[in-house]
Amino acid sequence: RAVTFAELAGAYQAQIAALVEGGVDVLLIETIFDTLNAKAAIAAARRHAAATGQHTPLIISGTITDRSGRTLSGQTPTAFWQSVRHAEPLAVGLNCALGAAEMRPHLAELAAAADVLISAYPNAGLPNELGAYDETPCQTAEQIGEFARAGLVNFVGGCCGTTPEHLHEIVEAVAGVPPR
Numbered sequence: 001r002a003v004t005f006a007e008l009a010g011a012y013q014a015q016i017a018a019l020v021e022g023g024v025d026v027l028l029i030e031t032i033f034d035t036l037n038a039k040a041a042i043a044a045a046r047r048h049a050a051a052t053g054q055h056t057p058l059i060i061s062g063t064i065t066d067r068s069g070r071t072l073s074g075q076t077p078t079a080f081w082q083s084v085r086h087a088e089p090l091a092v093g094l095n096c097a098l099g100a101a102e103m104r105p106h107l108a109e110l111a112a113a114a115d116v117l118i119s120a121y122p123n124a125g126l127p128n129e130l131g132a133y134d135e136t137p138c139q140t141a142e143q144i145g146e147f148a149r150a151g152l153v154n155f156v157g158g159c160c161g162t163t164p165e166h167l168h169e170i171v172e173a174v175a176g177v178p179p180r
Helices: 005-021 035-052 077-087 100-113 137-149 164-174
Strands: 027-032 058-062 091-099 117-123
Touching (some): 027 035, 035 058, 058 077, 077 091, 077 100, 100 137
16 A cells, blocks of 8 residues: 555545536445545545535445455455445445356345445456456346346446447346336
8 A cells, every 4th residue: 555545535535526526416436345445535525525515425336356255355245335334325336346147146245234225237247368258248137137126226237348238238137127
């Protein structure tokens, strides 16, 4: 860690100020594998709101880094939620690192623990040895559609390796399914 918490929070605050000035409707703190980084972003958002009187809703999305079911800093999805719930986010979810099939049990744990909206936007499977993603749009959409039918999510999308075709199929797979 070549940066302090205060330096990181300051950098986030400058970015948040620019985003809010540019007219964003929501701030997405995402791909969080180290909860201390999320806390710096949360602190920055709170400081910006206090300084300007403008409260911009937050969405916080964590990343389970491998099949251990933990973030890189060692937290389970439930522990991650407990660490960020004080921010009162509009939604909390998971993205990146895993494909939908590998993400599902961790998403189910988070959905059971959190009392806010749940988001999920997985990779198009795990990257292959060349760093490409082999999961087809239909495969990704089928799995994300199951998340919706199981009542785990409020909104979904795609992360690494997903294409416009993946997103089209995801939209089709969740069409008409009531949100969590």
